[in-house]
Amino acid sequence: MTTPTPAKSAGRPMDIHREAALLDAALDLLAEVGYERLTLTAVCERAKASTKTMYRRWANKDELMAAALRRAACRAVDQTADLTATGSLRGDLLHNLVPTGGAQVQPSPKYLSGLLVAASDDGSVGGMTKELVRLHHARLAETVLGWARERGEVGEDADPVLLADLARAAILHQVLVADSQVDAAFVESLVDRVLLPVLTSRPSGDAQ
Secondary structure, eight states, X not given: OOOOOOOOOSSOOOOHHHHHXXXXXXXXXXXXXXXXXXXXXHHHHHHTOOHHHHHTTOSSHHHHHHHHHHHXXXXXXXXXXXXXXXXXXXXXXXXXXXXXXXXXXXXOXXXXXXXXXXXXXXXXXXXXXXXXHHHHHHHHHHHHHHHHHHHTSSOTTOOHHHHHHHHHHHHHIIIIISOOOOOHHHHHHHIIIIIHHHHHOOOGGGOO
């Protein structure tokens, strides 16, 4: 898996704390109002920075959001350290998929719909958005299945990409279509009715 790396900008250098404040403000507003309604003025107001300061670093909204999404993607990679091993595959999935503010946070409809809008962009914003969406559960899936293999709970053919795709799709449906929260009850149903049966099933040719 390729870890996202910060891209160089043609803009003038900015104080690292000021830059972080602007990028975090952009991500916060994405979650609150969505991509289309997010404005540069609102980002500057949230970060308590002037528009002149922001334009020294990014020329437009697309450049700012590409940088903000890159920051979020790097953060998603770093959150692997927040995962907890419980001693079983079921326990690992239940514990680490429930939003707690650590490895997983409660996704808002505005944030997820904003990501889907941004992903349709043909430029760097779209590319970074797709990478961020992919990373949301990819590292969790790789880590949890790695633990399960060590314990002998799954074979080498257990697919972390499939696990991540199933979890991501179910969560998107729960938040955007069912208009519900990703809570412990939802995660338990997802794990017991979908994820575990898929991960632990054996091909029909292997049946004795």
